[in-house]
Amino acid sequence: MHEFLAQLANGVELGAIYALIALGYTLVYGILELINFAHGDVYTFGSFVALGIFVGLRAAGVLHGAGLILGIAAALIAAIIASALLNAGIERLAYRRLRKAPRLAPLITAIGVSFMLENLIELWQGSAPVPFPNVIPNPQLHIGALEVGVQQIVVVALAIVTMVTLHFFVQRSKLGKAMRAVAQDRDAASLVGINVDRTIAITFLIAGALAGVAGFVGGVSFGSAWFLNGFGAGLRAFTAAVLGGIGNIAGAMLGGFLIGMLESFSTWLIGGQWSNVAVFSVLILVLVFRPSGLLGETLPEKV
Amino acid sequence: MIYTYAFVAIAACVAIERFHNRRAKATIVLILAAFLAIAPRFYGNDAVFSVLADAAVYVMLALGLNIVVGFAGLLDLGYAAFFAIGAYTYGMLASPQFGLHLPFWVLLFLAAALAALFGALLGAPTLRLHGDYLAIVTLGFGEIVPQIFQNLTKYTGGPNGIAALDVPTFFGHSFGASVMPYYYIALVGIAAALWISRNLRESRLGRAWMAIREDELAAKHAGIDVLRSKLAAFAIGASFSGIGGVLFAAKLALVSPDLFGFQVSVLIVSMLVLGGMGNIVGVVVGSLLLTIVNSALLPQINSLVDATFHTTVDLSNLHFLIYGAILVGIMLFRPEGLLPNRERRAELHHAGEAAGDA
Amino acid sequence: MKVLELAGVGKRFGALTALSNVTLDVEEGAIFGIIGPNGAGKSTLFNLLTAIYRWDEGSISIGGLSIAGLSTQRIARLGVSRTFQNLRLFGNASALANVMVGEHVLLEANVLDSLLNTGRERRERTEAEKRARELLRFVGVSGVEEQFARNLSYGTQRRLEIARALAARPRLLLLDEPAAGLNSSEKHELVSLIRAIRDGGTTVLLIEHDMGLVMNLCERIAVLDYGEKIAEGEPREIREHPRVIEAYLGAPA
Numbered sequence: 001m002h003e004f005l006a007q008l009a010n011g012v013e014l015g016a017i018y019a020l021i022a023l024g025y026t027l028v029y030g031i032l033e034l035i036n037f038a039h040g041d042v043y044t045f046g047s048f049v050a051l052g053i054f055v056g057l058r059a060a061g062v063l064h065g066a067g068l069i070l071g072i073a074a075a076l077i078a079a080i081i082a083s084a085l086l087n088a089g090i091e092r093l094a095y096r097r098l099r100k101a102p103r104l105a106p107l108i109t110a111i112g113v114s115f116m117l118e119n120l121i122e123l124w125q126g127s128a129p130v131p132f133p134n135v136i137p138n139p140q141l142h143i144g145a146l147e148v149g150v151q152q153i154v155v156v157a158l159a160i161v162t163m164v165t166l167h168f169f170v171q172r173s174k175l176g177k178a179m180r181a182v183a184q185d186r187d188a189a190s191l192v193g194i195n196v197d198r199t200i201a202i203t204f205l206i207a208g209a210l211a212g213v214a215g216f217v218g219g220v221s222f223g224s225a226w227f228l229n230g231f232g233a234g235l236r237a238f239t240a241a242v243l244g245g246i247g248n249i250a251g252a253m254l255g256g257f258l259i260g261m262l263e264s265f266s267t268w269l270i271g272g273q274w275s276n277v278a279v280f281s282v283l284i285l286v287l288v289f290r291p292s293g294l295l296g297e298t299l300p301e302k303v
Numbered sequence: 304m305i306y307t308y309a310f311v312a313i314a315a316c317v318a319i320e321r322f323h324n325r326r327a328k329a330t331i332v333l334i335l336a337a338f339l340a341i342a343p344r345f346y347g348n349d350a351v352f353s354v355l356a357d358a359a360v361y362v363m364l365a366l367g368l369n370i371v372v373g374f375a376g377l378l379d380l381g382y383a384a385f386f387a388i389g390a391y392t393y394g395m396l397a398s399p400q401f402g403l404h405l406p407f408w409v410l411l412f413l414a415a416a417l418a419a420l421f422g423a424l425l426g427a428p429t430l431r432l433h434g435d436y437l438a439i440v441t442l443g444f445g446e447i448v449p450q451i452f453q454n455l456t457k458y459t460g461g462p463n464g465i466a467a468l469d470v471p472t473f474f475g476h477s478f479g480a481s482v483m484p485y486y487y488i489a490l491v492g493i494a495a496a497l498w499i500s501r502n503l504r505e506s507r508l509g510r511a512w513m514a515i516r517e518d519e520l521a522a523k524h525a526g527i528d529v530l531r532s533k534l535a536a537f538a539i540g541a542s543f544s545g546i547g548g549v550l551f552a553a554k555l556a557l558v559s560p561d562l563f564g565f566q567v568s569v570l571i572v573s574m575l576v577l578g579g580m581g582n583i584v585g586v587v588v589g590s591l592l593l594t595i596v597n598s599a600l601l602p603q604i605n606s607l608v609d610a611t612f613h614t615t616v617d618l619s620n621l622h623f624l625i626y627g628a629i630l631v632g633i634m635l636f637r638p639e640g641l642l643p644n645r646e647r648r649a650e651l652h653h654a655g656e657a658a659g660d661a
Numbered sequence: 662m663k664v665l666e667l668a669g670v671g672k673r674f675g676a677l678t679a680l681s682n683v684t685l686d687v688e689e690g691a692i693f694g695i696i697g698p699n700g701a702g703k704s705t706l707f708n709l710l711t712a713i714y715r716w717d718e719g720s721i722s723i724g725g726l727s728i729a730g731l732s733t734q735r736i737a738r739l740g741v742s743r744t745f746q747n748l749r750l751f752g753n754a755s756a757l758a759n760v761m762v763g764e765h766v767l768l769e770a771n772v773l774d775s776l777l778n779t780g781r782e783r784r785e786r787t788e789a790e791k792r793a794r795e796l797l798r799f800v801g802v803s804g805v806e807e808q809f810a811r812n813l814s815y816g817t818q819r820r821l822e823i824a825r826a827l828a829a830r831p832r833l834l835l836l837d838e839p840a841a842g843l844n845s846s847e848k849h850e851l852v853s854l855i856r857a858i859r860d861g862g863t864t865v866l867l868i869e870h871d872m873g874l875v876m877n878l879c880e881r882i883a884v885l886d887y888g889e890k891i892a893e894g895e896p897r898e899i900r901e902h903p904r905v906i907e908a909y910l911g912a913p914a
């Protein structure tokens with residue numbers, strides 16, 4: 001029971017991170033029908049930026065008391081900005097030219113961008129995992145049989161707040177409405193005066209910002225960053241997005257938490273070496289049997 | 304030295320693409336074949352032919368993937384799985400692992416058959432998927448297969464793999480430590496792969512693949528059995544990879560799960576993209592270029608830089624950057640690949656009278 | 662002998678009724694027209710005939726055989742070929758290759774033949790190519806055999822698509838707005854082409870907006886409006902039918 005609760009908490013924490021990354025896949029897929037394969041690496045980049053800020057601030061000796069709070073905020077914001085800009089830059093340089101290209105071209109390009117990013121991050125940070133400075137205190141709380149760290153709670157809370165904000169932003173704000181219009185029909189959106197290029201660019205900015213939050217959260221919660229983290233985390237998050245129904249924001253959150261649970265429990269019950277197989281099996285099963293996901297809907301192709 | 308061979312081969316390929324005349328093409332092919340067969344007696348050493356043999360294996364893989372991606376238009380991101388299946392077929396059946404020591408030549412065909420079978424099995428669930436989704440499902444299989452080889456330690460040696468694989472023999476003569484037999488077998492393999500690729504491209508099945516690639520719905524309306532045609536593409540494409548896997552494992556005398564990851568699948572996709580998807584000769588050029596860069600050029604630049612500047616730079620760390628840059632650069636600036644398709648029209652023009660050009 | 666029989670056919674897309682209670686018989690050897698305003702359900706009817714969609718009510722038979730549950734590919738093998746309202750050619754393939762794909766159902770080479778380039782494969786290919794060239798000539802587009810379909814002019818693409826459909830030697834040919842976007846001399850040629858196709862023994866079912874062309878060409882016409890068949894008859898009857906005038910001809914075309 002004790003172990004079960006611990007795994008549950010673990011799954012929720014993992015799930016929050018996957019959900020944040022999954023939102024980026026879903027937003028971009030919703031608007032461009034592109035699997036932004038490099039998205040996972042944007043997440044990795046966010047982790048390293050946060051890590052760099054922490055290392056720098058610790059060296060400057062300011063990470064205590066109010067300085068710690070400010071430091072955490074600085075690392076988070078830096079990760080958000082850096083990832084957002086990187087993601088938007090990728091869109092501008094690599095994807096924009098390919099909007100009218102045959103469908104496989106953007107995906108192949110995205111894989112290329114992913115490989116380049118991974119290699120560049122490796123050149124920058126080396127090929128071994130880099131430990132996150134252990135600066136954020138993590139007192140343990142006991143709630144009945146459940147034992148969780150304050151960090152875990154903060155991580156999950158931060159993720160949920162981000163997701164809820166995003167949800168209202170997309171549903172209510174003018175920009176969010178523009179995003180939905182472009183996602184539905186790019187030509188029609190442009191006819192009613194929506195700046196399609198700008199809307200897509202902003203979507204990538206937001207997706208990147210979410211990856212930045214995830215990068216920060218993931219770095220703190222896993223305690224390290226590694227140049228290849230984005231590959232595995234990205235595929236899990238993509239699986240989450242597909243499981244929930246790609247293009248669907250609530251679906252991405254649901255999928256994220258489910259995949260987090262799956263990973264946590266499969267690691268516990270059948271061993272970590274099988275968790276990849278478990279996650280990819282889910283990916284395959286969903287795509288094959290219910291490509292619209294849990295919350296998505298399908299429409300017949302028009303001829 | 305290695306560059307001499309690579310240069311001759313690539314130059315010949317470019318010439319074949321440039322000439323429209325069937326006889327000229329056939330002549331070039333014959334001269335190239337003769338050169339590649341005879342020149343090693345006079346020129347080169349084991350190190351060179353080792354790289355060339357590896358290059359030849361990659362050419363076979365690329366030609367196999369070209370059937371799936373280039374002909375049928377199914378972006379397979381898990382092609383390395385079939386390479387792994389071929390390699391493990393040899394690793395498990397020609398080694399002390401189970402005390403089975405089946406002959407290399409038998410395994411060559413067994414692996415082709417097994418890879419084809421798995422190609423069809425793993426292809427089957429993807430048949431109704433399109434574009435990106437198909438790509439991601441194949442990627443999933445590509446990750447699962449080596450992971451399973453890694454986890455089934457009892458049968459596969461786990462993460463360490465299987466070592467001390469049998470040295471093949473040819474009518475009782477052991478290959479010994481020489482790489483030349485692999486080089487020649489791979490050459491024959493390429494010749495066969497080229498012949499089959501060309502046959503397929505011009506065939507009823509090849510036209511069905513073209514139709515599916517261009518417009519699956521219109522293909523169905525033409526009475527094409529889309530599902531069977533796709534399965535055929537997966538199976539035939541995978542079989543090339545199975546043979547390549549056996550050659551690779553036998554030459555290395557080792558198999559281990561980390562040799563067949565996603566990066567291998569992407570490497571082969573990069574070869575296709577570089578040369579031009581669907582273009583048989585282009586694919587050969589793309590795979591030759593990339594293998595030479597990987598196994599000859601980068602290490603040499605490495606030692607040159609180190610010797611000149613007295614440093615230890617590791618350029619082998621740049622593989623991902625190179626594959627990535629190829630994928631991005633080609634897709635953005637030259638989606639038809641290095642060897643332009645300009646000649647394709649003329650080539651089609653001669654399709655009627657020429658059944659024999661590559 | 663009836664090539665095509667529809668009885669009480671209905672098709673809905675969610676809340677939208679695209680076709681309702683459509684009953685229709687097409688005689689072998691006819692040129693049968695289907696007209697109606699945009700969105701009347703004409704293309705949807707074709708999509709039911711080729712199993713792109715499943716119908717919700719009624720029955721459809723081709724040559725006396727129910728096509729319920731048959732796949733697109735099986736229906737093609739029954740001798741039904743079609744063109745599309747928005748062209749669907751194989752753009753990155755030569756015109757010749759497009760037509761040769763159309764011949765797919767007539768050929769017998771199997772996977773092994775294709776792999777090994779056997780005698781059967783080669784013989785069939787030679788014949789198929791010869792027939793394809795003849796067909797291109799028949800539809801009036803010789804000289805472009807080796808060009809990529811996507812590089813051809815619009816009118817040529819339209820005819821190429823007809824050639825591809827004819828290549829299967831269909832019993833029933835479905836043409837979805839073949840004259841759309843053609844100029845008047847091209848339309849004239851299209852009329853004679855469709856007559857020639859029928860004279861070759863193929864029944865033609867034609868969706869078309871150009872009333873002059875339909876009246877001139879078709880022996881029988883059915884009119885759809887909001888998914889319902891509001892009239893059927895000879896061109897003269899259709900022209901004078903009050904509901905048709907109200908629904909269709911009333912608004913200046």
Ligand SMILES: Nc1ncnc2c1ncn2[C@@H]1O[C@H](COP(=O)(O)OP(=O)(O)O)[C@@H](O)[C@H]1O
Pocket residue numbers: 300301302303674677679697698699700701702703704705706
């Ligand atoms: N796949 C589909 N999904 C939803 N609605 C469709 C679909 N295909 C056609 N429709 C609708 O069915 C109606 C009839 O369309 P169609 O058959 O294309 O008309 P037309 O007579 O102009 O060819 C239209 O309202 C169209 O929007």
Ligand SMILES: [Mg+2]
Pocket residue numbers: 703704705746
């Ligand atoms: Mg229509």
